[in-house]
Amino acid sequence: MADDQKRVVWVLGAGFSAALGGPLLRNLFSAGSEIEIAARFPTTKKALLHEPDAGVVRTLYREGKDRGLWSDAEQFLDYLDTASVERKLNPHRAVIERVLAGANPNVARLGVTARYLLAAECCGFLENVDVLREQWEPFVAWACKSLTSNDTVITFNYDLVVEKLAEQRDEFLRRVKRDVHSLKVLLPGHLDDANEWSGSVPLLKLHGSVDWCKHYGRKGGDMDIVRTEPFFALDGPPEDIAIATPGPTKRQEADGFKGLWDLAFDALKRADVIVFLGYRFPETDAYARATLLRAIGENGAKGNSETSKQLSLHVFLGNGDTSTRDAARLESLLRFVCKRHRREAPRNRTRLASAEEHRFTIQVHPLFAQDFLTVVHREDLEPQEGGASNTLL
DSSP states (O other): OOGGGSOEEEEEOHHHHHTTTOOOGGGTTOHHHHHHHHHHSOTTTOGGGGSHHHHHHHHHHHHHHHTTSOSSHHHHHHHHHHHTSOOSOOHHHHHHHHHTTTSOOOHHHHHHHHHHHHHHHHHGGGTTOOTTSGGGHHHHHIIIIIOOTTOEEEEOOOSSHHHHHHHHHHHHHHHHTOOOOOEEEOOTTOOSOGGGTTTSEEEEETTEEEEEEEEEEETTTEEEEEEOOTTHHHHSOGGGEEEOOSSHHHHHHHHHTHHHHHHHHHHHHHOSEEEEESOOOOTTOHHHHHHHHHHHHHTTOTTOTTOOSEEEEEEEOOSSHHHHHHHHHHHHHHHHHHTTTOEEOOSSTTSOOOTTOOEEEEEEEOOOHHHHHHHOOGGGGSOOTTOOOOBOO
16 A cells, blocks of 8 residues: 555644644643733733733742642643533632632632633734744645645644644645645534535534634524634633533533544544654543543454554654653553553564454654654654564653
């Protein structure tokens, strides 16, 4: 099978957008992000970002982190969302009220505000961005030249980085007049007619997007999701932003995206190559961890007629103590599920596997997303001759 015929699934996380200014978990709700938002969005334009509740959310985040209640923004959002659940005894709410002693907080309103701030930080860095800047070059090259109609892009990011890359891909295809299909955002609830996106490179935003709006009234009052202005998350009602943030309500939001999850599951089951770019299965995201790993585990199962004999997995999470630990954890997760229906390709290249044997390789690379996009070519994702599996950390 030619390289461009291989079914490649790209799984993108926060590390993918970080090189372009996107926030990492450790930077959300920080003093630095507060200064940047104040500079980008004056009070007269985005008043909700500067209301007292926004300051309370940031104070709560920092105070709770200092006390060891949460270690990053994802755990904080999960805790705050749990505290917002209406029930007679809610220990999470009681803890927050103690942290904010004397403030008499409306915890539910703080949860909505935190969600709004998250959306703001995930789209603010793209305001008036110039994709022709040098830092965008490897990303644009990937979108324009590496992706084929056999690929699927899965992202857990709320931002619009890939959408901007899709615009560049369309422009590139018009300029070179090549018969290659677009990189297309698929919307939940609009997947019935596969002919509308068949042959394109589907972009599956499994946690929603800052430009997705919940719209009511279509189909007898059912909730629908539509794409709207790029900065809808900063202008629209916070409750109408279609993003799934950590906490009990995340599963409810994800249920509305079920069609996208089904497509992602199917793509992972049939993939020849799976590439993790800046995505590590966050510890609090149990649903994504269970669903995607189950799909990868079923790749190679008997009865899956489209599965490849060889599955190649690549992990790019950067370098440093934190990323090294995250990469080792991700590698172990992948190895456990892949062993259900495949054998790991031998590290000894002289040993030949049976022609009928389904094998897998996992390679972990100490590279950031921008490094990968600069030096790695599509053919480099193929298993090494002899089936060697290498951890490069």
